Amino acid sequence: KNQVEQSPQSLIILEGKNCTLQCNYTVSPFSNLRWYKQDTGRGPVSLTIMTFSENTKSNGRYTATLDADTKQSSLHITASQLSDSASYICVVSPSVRSGGSYIPTFGRGTSLIVHP
Amino acid sequence: DTGVSQDPRHKITKRGQNVTFRCDPISEHNRLYWYRQTLGQGPEFLTYFQNEAQLEKSRLLSDRFSAERPKGSFSTLEIQRTEQGDSAMYLCASSLEQNYNEQFFGPGTRLTVL
Numbered sequence: 578k579n580q581v582e583q584s585p586q587s588l589i590i591l592e593g594k595n596c597t598l599q600c601n602y603t604v605s606p607f608s609n610l611r612w613y614k615q616d617t618g619r620g621p622v623s624l625t626i627m628t629f630s631e632n633t634k635s636n637g638r639y640t641a642t643l644d645a646d647t648k649q650s651s652l653h654i655t656a657s658q659l660s661d662s663a664s665y666i667c668v669v670s671p672s673v674r675s676g677g678s679y680i681p682t683f684g685r686g687t688s689l690i691v692h693p
Numbered sequence: 694d695t696g697v698s699q700d701p702r703h704k705i706t707k708r709g710q711n712v713t714f715r716c717d718p719i720s721e722h723n724r725l726y727w728y729r730q731t732l733g734q735g736p737e738f739l740t741y742f743q744n745e746a747q748l749e750k751s752r753l754l755s756d757r758f759s760a761e762r763p764k765g766s767f768s769t770l771e772i773q774r775t776e777q778g779d780s781a782m783y784l785c786a787s788s789l790e791q792n793y794n795e796q797f798f799g800p801g802t803r804l805t806v807l
Contacts, residue, residue, distance in 0.1 A: 581735075609794050620784055620798035621736070622695065666735050670794050679793065680749065683735030 579604040581669050581684035589690045594657055598687045600650040600667030608672040612641050612652045615664045615686065624652070624665075654689075662691045695719075697799035699785050705805045706775055713771045714802045718787030725768050726796060727760055728784040729753065736784055742768060743790060775806045 581602045590596050602610070609628045613621035625634040625641040627650075634641050638655045654661055664686040671679070696719040706712050718725045723744050728736035739758070740750045744765035754760075757775075762768040772779055782803050786796040 611794070613798075618782075618801075618803070620695070620697070620699075620786075620800045622798070623795070626794065668735075680738045680741075680751075681794075681796075683737070685733065685735045688733075 579669070579671065579682045581667055581682045583665075583667050583684040583687050585687060586685070587688040587690070589692060590657055592657060592659055592691055592693050596654050596657060596689065598652045598654075598665050598667075598689070600652070600669075600684055602648050602650070602667070602669045602682070602684075604648075604669040604671050604682050606672040607645065607648075608670045610641075610643055610650050611668045611670075611681075612639070612650075613666040613668060615666055617663070621666055657689075657691045659691050659693060662689060664688050695797040695799065697785060697787050697797050699783075699799040699802050701802060702800060703803045703805075705807065707807050708777060709774055711771065711773045712775060712804065713769055714783055714785075714804075715767060715769050716785030716787075716799055717767045718785070719797055720766075721789070722787035722797070723765065723790050724788045724793055725762055726786045726788075727768070727770050728786065730782040730784055730801070731780075739770075772804075775804075777806045780804055780806045 611626045612624045615621040629645045640653045666686040667684040670681040698717045726741040727739040730736045742762040757773045782801045785799040
C-alpha cells in the first residue's frame, strides 16, 4: 500500500529561525513529489515539485530535497516569518507508465507555528 | 488565488439533508478532482474527471455521493442524506491532462452536519 509519512506532526519555532520538515514515502513506482502549503481554512498551494531525477528545488525561502534511493524528502524553511504558520503537506504521485493508479498519496501534513 | 473557485465556502446542514457543492476549475484545465479533508489529515481522493468523463472513483465515495461534470467545465458534488461523519472540508483541484501532477486547488467548501 502506498504511504506517505510526515514528521514532525507539529512544530513551534521562533520568528527568524530555520526549520526542516521530513517526508518518507513508499509509493512505487514513483513519478514526482510535491510540497504544498495550506493555510488554515484554505486550499493547498504548491511550493515545489520534483521528479525522481531531481534532488533539490528552491522557491524563495523554501528548499526541498529528494533522495529517491531512500525515499525521503525534506522541506527546509529559512528565516521563518509569521506568515509561514500553516500546514505543510507532502504529496507523492505514482508513475502511470506501469499501469498503476494515477492517484497521488497525501501525507497528513506538519503543522508549523511561527511565534514572534 | 489559484484560479479555482468553489461555492459555497461554508455549508451548515442538518443530518439527513442533501447538499450540493460547485467547483469552477481553471478554464483550460480538462482534469478536475474532488478531495475530502478532515481536521489534522491530508486530503483524501474522492474522484476525478477528464473533460466530462468520470475516470476514477475512490472507495470513499459511497452511494450517497455523486459527482458530475456535464459540459466538461464546472463540476458539482452532491451528498444525499448527510451524516455527521460527512463533516469535512471538500476540496476541488484542476490540472491539464499533460501536466496532471501540477494540481491547483480551490479554497474548499467547509461542510458541517449537525
